[in-house]
Amino acid sequence: MTTTIPARPPFDPELAAALAVINESLPPTLTAEMIPSLRQGMAEQRATDEELSLGGAFVVGERLVPGPAGAPEISLVIARPAAAETAVGVIYHIHGGGMFLGHNRGHELVEQLGWARELELAVASVDYRLAPEHPHPAPVEDCYAGLTWVVENATELGIDPDRVIITGSSAGGGLAASTALLARDRGGPALAGQMLLSPMLDDRNDTPSAHQMAGVGICDQASNELGWTSLLGDARGGADVSPYAAAARATDLSGLPPAFLDVGSAETFRDEAVTYAARLWQAGGQAELHVWPGGFHGFDLLASYAVLSQAAKAQRLPWLRRVLGS
């Protein structure tokens, strides 16, 4: 049997070096058998309230809020600027982890808190139920219920409901896009922007980038399939997948909030992110798209020190500033 290696965009040299170390503990291809140990590894990395307060800049607390009808309550970690005397905008953050991993106290939150400190915003991070134990629509409905609760309780929380940004990376980016679609279609909270970082948008998992990057980098095609199968079971890739599960399935992308998308050129999600941005423009929407040459999935989180990561992260705060007019 001959194996042909597809042509691939090269990894950025510094990121290739980081990948040599990262792949030791996080291989390109994740399998169902790895889920328990990956979850346990992540459970050990929960940021404390004190860490999330960034040295007292934020007052941090956890709230249990009503979930979707008939479902359990949802945990929201809420950080509000300690010095704020008036209502502040809020970053509603949805964590990543392929739909089957992660929690709302990941260290990635530190970046959201950094923007929030700069722009005097609150941060709310939602702990949605995970697949495969809780398939679609549990994760997205939890995200939506948490968002609705934050906006409905804006006065008590000291939050300005007209300045709500939804953010997420990877699976969190996909859920953020789907939550924005739900908010539009149900006449729910008006969002000021959606920040979709390397978003997981398309359950069909069949783009050129998905094929190109199979077996290398982080979150390759097989890992992506694991994520979507966890969420959708046999329906994955079929004719009847809801846009609230996979935002790329939406036929109408008009009337959505301004979007920020970024993605690496050397990752599974490259083409679906680029297509989503193009479709937002075609539908008359506003979108800012960054494709980082040689970036693997999650490079900005897993090798945050690298020069490409620094460049990618530097684009986000100015976008927030623009969409929030602050």
Added chain:
Amino acid sequence: MKDLVGRLSALDPDAGAAVKVIAYFDQLVDGRAGLEAIVRGAAVLSGCVVRLVDDERHVRVRVGPEGHAPDDGFDPPEPEWLNAPLVPGGPPVLWLERPGPAGPVDAMVLERAVSAARGVLDRTRGRASGDPALMEVVLDASAEEATRTRAARRLGLPGTARVLALDGGAARIEATGAVPGRGRVGVGPMVPVLDLPASWEAARTALRFAADGTEQDPGARVVHADELGGLAVLAAAVAPGTKPVADVLALERARSAAPWVLGTLVTFVSSPSLRTAATALVVHHSTLQDRIAHAEQLLGWPVRDPPGRLRLQLALALRRLHLHT
């Protein structure tokens, strides 16, 4: 998911950590990453501020463990900081800014980072002069071919290379197209290593056409022998003591009368049009017209028609050959 910084700072100083350090720098070298990426890698892997300072090649890089340049500058290194030289027995160039003793991971980081940095420095800043005796052999046409081949190998030269003639007469052999960022440079042609003596000779000729870039000697700082064409023949015509032709004396007189004349004429003859020359000189093109007319009066011949322009170019080239005999 934990950042790489977290991943590595949590590493035990065991064999596994050393393997990761090796894999990291091997990848940087394979990817032809730059000096900053190497220093940043060392900082991230060792968890402290790292600096690379090579004064000979005007390199100063300093990066903290989170990947950014620290706000404070380059205070002198503390004597107890862990450090490594670029070549055995040489002065230190890479420092981990913390006192020893070095753990196994620190030692591995120092060794691998300095080896990667050496490759980049040789590639981008020109090979350090190398062993002078070996250099002399490689550039000596009268030495036996086998001896020269052996010396080239010991200098680590690839199959083809070229010689750079530097201000002051030093030679540098390099193989990648890099040229020093300052000083006059004559660039010899890229040749098989056995032809390096010819590249060296051509480089020295080219150096004579290279200008200081000052008001007294305006013009290009780097001159490629490949681009000289017939001008190279002119070089042999001007030796120490050769009497300057009248046009060179005319240039000198014009320069004493109006110091701006030389720079203006050099820019004028090396620009495709009067307008681009005016843009380069940051003057209005009608102003430049006036100045050229004034220069023509001082020189005594027109420079805006093709014969006059050639005459001016030859005069400028001859003048530079007199300056750099």
